[in-house]
Amino acid sequence: MDEFSFIDSIKPDSYRQSSLIKGIDDDAAVFRQNTQDIVTAVDTMVDGIHFSRETMEPYSIGYRALAANLSDLAAMGAEPAFFMVSIVIPSDWAEQELQEVYRGMASLGDGYRMDMIGGDTVSGKEFAISITVFGYVERNKARYRTAALPGDILFVTGTLGDSRAGLECINKKIDNEYLIQRHCQPSPRITFAEQLSSFNRVALNDVSDGIASEGSEIAEASCVDLHIAYDSIPYHSSIAELFPNQYQEWILSGGEDFELLGTISEREWPEVQQKAEELNLSVTKIGYVSEARESKGLVYLTMDGRTERLEKSGYTHLQEGRD
Numbered sequence: 275m276d277e278f279s280f281i282d283s284i285k286p287d288s289y290r291q292s293s294l295i296k297g298i299d300d301d302a303a304v305f306r307q308n309t310q311d312i313v314t315a316v317d318t319m320v321d322g323i324h325f326s327r328e329t330m331e332p333y334s335i336g337y338r339a340l341a342a343n344l345s346d347l348a349a350m351g352a353e354p355a356f357f358m359v360s361i362v363i364p365s366d367w368a369e370q371e372l373q374e375v376y377r378g379m380a381s382l383g384d385g386y387r388m389d390m391i392g393g394d395t396v397s398g399k400e401f402a403i404s405i406t407v408f409g410y411v412e413r414n415k416a417r418y419r420t421a422a423l424p425g426d427i428l429f430v431t432g433t434l435g436d437s438r439a440g441l442e443c444i445n446k447k448i449d450n451e452y453l454i455q456r457h458c459q460p461s462p463r464i465t466f467a468e469q470l471s472s473f474n475r476v477a478l479n480d481v482s483d484g485i486a487s488e489g490s491e492i493a494e495a496s497c498v499d500l501h502i503a504y505d506s507i508p509y510h511s512s513i514a515e516l517f518p519n520q521y522q523e524w525i526l527s528g529g530e531d532f533e534l535l536g537t538i539s540e541r542e543w544p545e546v547q548q549k550a551e552e553l554n555l556s557v558t559k560i561g562y563v564s565e566a567r568e569s570k571g572l573v574y575l576t577m578d579g580r581t582e583r584l585e586k587s588g589y590t591h592l593q594e595g596r597d
Contacts, residue, residue: 422496435524436528
């Protein structure tokens with residue numbers, strides 16, 4: 275199939291967002307928004323680095339690629355609207371596999387009434403997919419890492435370490451449907467973040483590289499110290515059972531759980547718990563915020579009665595073995 279026939283095959287039959295003026299079929303898409311702020315983010319996934327074609331189905335590759343971007347929108351408190359997809363296709367990828375990649379993206383995007391409005395398709399040696407997402411948020415209500423203040427509660431949604439454990443299950447052929455699902459088809463916390471729109475001040479960060487890294491980003495941006503109680507960090511019982519020697523590291527820096535790490539005033543914390551309960555989503559207090567002891571905000575971890583500085587860790591690019 276040539277490029278233009280492939281584009282025709284994945285082109286949406288209709289669009290959902292009323293703000294869209296022109297979608298696919300021109301040099302660029304056009305949308306208009308006069309009443310809200312526009313939030314945009316982009317992520318790129320490359321075969322052999324972010325996933326393996328041998329261990330992940332094409333459907334899950336597409337699903338997970340979009341989920342990573344939606345998690346960024348959630349961290350900003352934004353409602354998803356559009357996405358664009360640029361894809362590099364090697365010669366050994368079949369048309370049916372590519373259709374499954376797009377089906378995975380559509381499956382997740384449909385749940386948020388998202389429209390695919392363009393992108394690019396090229397051939398290359400390694401499969402890569404880059405997605406740009408656009409979302410809306412009430413004016414001046416985007417959530418920033420700079421919003422944390424001393425006295426705040428530090429919280430996290432869901433459980434941590436699941437995705438890294440799921441990858442290990444895939445690699446070692448361990449049958450654990452829950453963990454594998456958490457790795458292949460994660461759940462970005464869009465709805466929960468939207469439920470926090472009534473609060474004037476919330477700091478949020480999505481857990482893509484692990485709370486050790488994400489916590490440091492909040493601490494540095496807000497010039498505060500974060501204090502994490504290790505025993506309070508939520509994790510699924512199966513990761514401790516299956517990987518007793520690794521799970522403690524994974525819940526701190528395993529990454530790609532796409533949960534939300536955040537801070538909120540102690541007075542408003544009970545309301546945050548209530549909103550999570552209404553969504554049947556767990557949210558856990560794992561620590562608190564204090565004034566910074568040094569010029570740059572730091573993260574401290576208390577474990578087994580000892581408190582030590584928690585260094586940035588997790589997967590980071592542009593560094594060997596990291597992102």
